[in-house]
Amino acid sequence: MPSGVLGIFNKLLTSLTTSSGKLSAITEAPPTEDQNFRTEVINAEPKHVEGLGGAPPRRLIVIDGSSRRLGSLSFRVFIAGVAIYGLRPPIELYPGLGGAPQVRFLAVKAPSEDVLRRIEEDGELGGFVMVKSHDGKYFVGDYNEDDISDEVRMGLETWALDKVHSELGRAGSEYAVVVDGPTYLGLGEKGGLAMRRVSAIGRLEGLGVPVIGVVKRVENSRKLCSDEVLSEFGLLDTINPRHCSDPLVIQSIGSGRVRGSSTQ
Structure with a gap:
């Protein structure tokens, strides 16, 4: 049985040696057309903050995920990680170099479903490796690779939100959570991923913990x-x-x- 994260990764690469066929070359994803989105004001009368008042300060917990991609002509592997700052311990990373709970921080794209199904059915790899989207579509053929990166990274960030929820408990009203990116996603067909994030945010807000999204690079x-x-x-x-x-x-x-x- 593989030992730790490196063992899982080595076992995955070994299983991918059976992948046959070729994937198309990596291409840049077409830009998202903002006109395809509909933005609506939620309340009939907008509410605006005019001052912060005398509310007591909250302790901040920050969640930040990242992903990278590597591969060959016959497969792609997507690796994600997440950091939680301000919980206990002060900095918590997933995955670490030692043992790790079963959370899918890897994703694989292959020319056909055969290899992906074998990984999915493996009792160990299946708990760490995504082979299909949160909506149940396998990562095969021309599946958009930027979307795969989003699936594995944001899925890991959602796990981190749930972890914060479970550890805060009744002490939640003392905290606020900051996430990298928008709190609510405009992800088109990726409804399963978006709903998981919405549900995780809702559970934190149920404890009185506001969730703040920090969005960068919005100039376009x-x-x-x-x-x-x-x-x-x-x-x-x-x-x-x-x-x-x-x-x-x-x-x-x-x-x-x-x-x-x-x-x-």
């Missing part, structure tokens, strides 16, 4: 640029949708809602 995003959103915030006359971006919308909303602003 236009998900907030629909006429409906601009109209809801009274920005149709001040922002040209043809030259709109999410940061511009957020900045405009903020400048009009701060305490003492003359525009509201």
Whole structure:
């Protein structure tokens, strides 16, 4: 039986030597068209924060995942890891170099389902290796490789959210959780992954733990640029949708809602 994470990885590579056929060359995924997303204001009357008041400070727990890809003409392997900062111990990494609970931190893409099914049915590898999406689609053929990276990395981050939930218990109201990326995902067909994340966030919020998503590199995003959103915030006359971006919308909303602003 393999010992630790390195043993699992070696066993996986050995099993992949039976993979026959070829995968197509790695290509860049086409950019997501923001126009395919519909952004709606949840409440009829928007609520805006004008001050933080005197609420006691919360202790922060930060969850950050990462993934990498390697492989050959006959298979690809995707490796993910996650770090939890601020829990007990102060920094917790998964996977570590020693023994590890069965959490799927690896994913495999192959030319056909045969190899993937053997991995899935292996009593040990099946607990550490993803071979299909959260919606049940096997990673074969032309399955988008960026989507596979998302599946394994965000699946691991969701496991981390649940771990935080189980360890905080009634002490949750003293904490807030920060995650890398949006709290709620616009992932098109990846509904299973998105719902797992929503459920994990909901369990934390049920303990009184707010979950905050930190989103970077949004300068080219236009998900907030629909006429409906601009109209809801009274920005149709001040922002040209043809030259709109999410940061511009957020900045405009903020400048009009701060305490003492003359525009509201």
